[in-house]
Amino acid sequence: MAQPEDPEDFIAPAAHRVRAGTLLLANTDLLEPTFRRTVIYIVEHNEGGTLGVILNRPSETAVYNVLPHWAKLAAKPKTMFIGGPVKRDAALCLGLVRVGVDPSALPGIRHVQGRVVMVDLDADPDALAPALEGVRIFAGYSGWTIGQLEGEIERDDWIVLSALPSDVLVEPRVDLWGRALRRQPWPLSLLATHPIDISRN
Numbered sequence: 700m701a702q703p704e705d706p707e708d709f710i711a712p713a714a715h716r717v718r719a720g721t722l723l724l725a726n727t728d729l730l731e732p733t734f735r736r737t738v739i740y741i742v743e744h745n746e747g748g749t750l751g752v753i754l755n756r757p758s759e760t761a762v763y764n765v766l767p768h769w770a771k772l773a774a775k776p777k778t779m780f781i782g783g784p785v786k787r788d789a790a791l792c793l794g795l796v797r798v799g800v801d802p803s804a805l806p807g808i809r810h811v812q813g814r815v816v817m818v819d820l821d822a823d824p825d826a827l828a829p830a831l832e833g834v835r836i837f838a839g840y841s842g843w844t845i846g847q848l849e850g851e852i853e854r855d856d857w858i859v860l861s862a863l864p865s866d867v868l869v870e871p872r873v874d875l876w877g878r879a880l881r882r883q884p885w886p887l888s889l890l891a892t893h894p895i896d897i898s899r900n
Contacts, residue, residue: 717744717848717859720812722866723751724858724879727893733784736876739841740793740862742811749843752782752791754835754866755875762836766790772824774833774868782837792818793867794827794834805830814864833868858887 717723723739739751760779763770769792770777782791794816796802802810807822808830818827818834843851851857860879869875880891 717741717749717852718812719744720815720862722754722860722862722879723848724860724876726855726858727890729856734841734856738866738875738879739783739857740815740867742791742793742817742840744848746845748845749848751841752793752837753780753841754869756781757871758838760838766820766836769820769824769834769836772828772831772834774835776871780835780837782839783841785840785842787839789839790820791837791840792820792834793837794818795832795864795868796830797832800830812862815862815867835868858890 719741721741721744723737723741725734725737729735734753737756738754740754741749741751743750757776758779758781761770762773762777762779765779772794779790781787793811794808796805796808796814796816798814800814802808802814802816805816805827807819807827809817809819811817814832818831820836848857852859858880860883866875866879869878877891881888
């Protein structure tokens with residue numbers, strides 16, 4: 700039987716302020732190679748600063764080679780993703796709980812927003828498997844000190860949007876940057892047609 704769908708899986712209201720569960724899309728002028736055309740999912744945003752992971756930077760490293768016991772639960776492509784330039788030697792895991800599952804009742808899980816959770820990689824994946832649709836494991840993260848991100852947003856480096864749960868486990872070869880823009884109201888959706896390489900224009 701098909702899982703009942705959660706309306707939140709299809710409608711991402713426009714976001715105007717950063718909070719856990721929002722996306723930061725690199726604006727078309729942000730050409731710095733680390734963040735060019737990136738989509739960052741915000742995991743934490745508080746008085747201590749902001750922490751997020753890049754959703755659209757898969758690496759060549761298989762999850763199986765780094766954390767073999769998590770490979771079965773990892774969403775395709777079953778590779779590590781580059782979460783950002785900070786602490787590349789540390790892994791951070793996001794997961795999607797199944798519709799109807801209460802994330803607060805699960806050990807080793809911290810609720811982020813909607814169906815998105817942070818998963819403790821020391822937890823037992825077999826115990827969590829029935830509650831999770833899948834996980835994605837990131838090497839490193841993107842971080843900002845207090846006030847730093849606000850300054851970058853004022854400078855128009857980032858577009859702040861709401862995330863859909865499916866963004867976190869986006870399928871391989873999907874242009875998540877373009878897809879997140881295309882679902883926005885006009886004129887923001889027009890940015891999705893922006894060429895990847897300006898010289899091609």
